[in-house]
Amino acid sequence: MEIRPILSALSRTKIAVFLIILQIAITLAVITNAVSIVNKNESDMNRPTGVDLDNTFVVSISTVNMESDPKEIMLSELAKITATSGVLAVTPGPVVPLSGNNWCGGLNTAPEGEDGTDVHMCLYRGDENFANVYDFKIIEGRNFSPEEITYLQEGEDKHIPYIMVSKAVADELFPEESAVGKNVYDGGDAEQRPKIIVGVFDQLIGGSPQRNNPFNMRIEGLVGYQHFTRYSIRTQPGELPEVMEKVEEVLKQDPNRYVSRVRSMQEYKKLAYETESGVNSMLKTIVTMLTFINILGVVSLAWFNVNKRRKQIGTRRALGARKSDIIKYFLTENWLITSMGIVLGVAIALGLNYLLDQSLEVGKMQPQFLVFGAVLLWVIGLLAVTIPALRASSISPATATRSV
């Protein structure tokens, strides 16, 4: 196929061609950036959490009469929940994964005033059942033993000597050696009493997955007897809905307690990623509509060209061009236009990605998304031009001899 005559024909309608190239270029830039963001959000949402999402739920509960004894209440409630059929494990603690609440504080390998490594992390608190409720693995060391758990009355302060840390934290605190058995220090403790790391777990996601390093976590062996608390409960596989109902019913029997929320971990996860999944749905819609608009643009330009060139096409046919030559002509023309759009589009896409990354930290564009966008636009273009091209090829050679 000769490309020169096509280029010279295109140069006669410079502005129309430029517009369609611009349209394809912006489309490519939007589609590739959208796909790149959707992909990043989805990989964030699908990463392992360390929570058995399908079989874990959380009850939030508070007290009507603040004069009552929170210790007595909690012990009786824990007993009631444990006795409910279908419950595998329960642990009390106000901060739960993916809930949007965070409790954070650093740990240091040396007490204040000495040189050590400081690592920032967030924390959960619970008893020895915490490791049974959540679905992480203790890869080094061991779980808390029941006598290692500190119990706190409301308003009381005690040293919390036993903790477990995530692998991410252990690797940062003690990069060369095992963290198990090591002492670490909390900057918020005036007396700088050592905490002992009894175990290292693989991973458990924090309260807000959008924070930096959401897997930098520690678990403190501590239960606070408080009026407002949450119970994290894991059920036998598949029994979540029934157990949720049963537990709520059991807890509601005490008129002094108010169950403010019973929510599954799947629901927590959905809420934690509401913005990301909302952005994804909107971006997917924009990509779909853009694809459609683009087909419209390509078809209309081809249609316009076919109509304008009826006489020329007839003349070419009369001079011996076959139908397939005419089809080939339009396909090549379209391919040329799309390719020019794609070249410009890749530049705009990278520019847009740079701007978005600067202000919103969407991450660098991966080359495969550019390839995907380019292939998509080539295919759309060729498909869209087929019908006008077929119509052009059916223009009779006699058109050349007629004057209308």
Added chain:
Amino acid sequence: MFGYYLRLAWQSIKRNYIISSLMVLALAVGVGSFMITMTIYYYASSDPIPQKSDRLYAIQLDAGDIESDYEVETSADLWASLTYLDAKNLMEEDLPVVNKTLHYRFGTLVLPEDKDIDYFGAEVRATNRSFFSMFNVDFLYGGSWSEVDDEGKSVIVITEEINDKIFSGEDSVGRTLKTNDGDFKIVGVIKKWNIAMPYFEPYPHIGHEFAEIYTPINTFVNREPFSFNGSMNCWKPFDRGSHDAFLQAECAWVGFWVELASKDDKTQLLESLNNYTTNQKTLGRFQRPTNNFATDVNAWLKQHEVAEGPVRLMQSMSFLFLLVCLINTIGLLAAKFIGKSTDVSVRRALGASKSDIFKQNLIEVSLIGLVGGLFGLLFAVVGLRWVRELFGDSLERFSALDPTLIIMGVVVAIAASILSGIYPSWRAASEPPAANLKTQ
């Protein structure tokens, strides 16, 4: 003449109804999606209190630890609240301001006496009586509590929503609200907030709920067990078993705002703040370089990037989408006008001037733009509902179209279609009539 052009335009639209409706559709989706993101941006970035946003200032002080190695260049580098100690001191300090307020949030459990109404959790803002006048809060019944109440009386102001729920909208001033934190005398009922979010929060963001109950800070701050919702940042160890130690501790958690008589007083305000922190240095506090900030309402919202992130992302994406729709419309119009060049040539030959043809085409284009814009608005209304479902209740206050937005939508649509119509109209008008007629 205008009526005649309008008739011609209508005929031309009818003749090419497929291409015309495609144009309307492309414009509608483009304008519609742009409107959706503009609406959200408009609410997130609009001035919540235009009467005095340039006279209300949030205060930040760098009371940090001398050993901390963070650097402070702008107010965004510093935590957005004060220690209780500083907030309390500044309330007593002689500052060049007409009003000042301090506040924090916590949760309570409301226990309605009517057994038909379930208990429910509510968020309480502990503050002082100036809060309402400073932030122009409108009262439905009653008013703010008195200066004596500020010392720690069990009084509250509730929102219209709670008043509707418990007292079926009647004037509840003087009645009692029971909570698990005790019984409170209602002194006022405030109207529904009609702004996007509580901008006076230390960390405002889209989806931030307004507190439902307001009460004097001194009524709660000394209570044990102490409860608090929000962000707290501590940088020095203290005895965590003692509430008094906590109230004296280096922990930032109290929001602090001042109202100036004129924005020109800001320099004096900063001077007074610097004086205060310099005096505190003698007590061993404020060992870091002096970094005190007073930030007005709009700068505060900018600092917290409430209109950034996903809002900005979706806005830029939908703008590019509108751009593609417009370019596409130009292409479709060019195709359409070239298609009727014979028509144009005949009219030109019969004496119509270039500008007549141009005008007539432009009227046709504007008609398409108007229809596209109206459909776009419809699309935006439906789309906003869909977006609200996607993002949940956090967008509740962001999804209503007000008249400004509707007018803006129509203007965008017509401007867009005229903009995209100029080139094709001109192209069609400047075709040499003779060339076209000769081939007939």
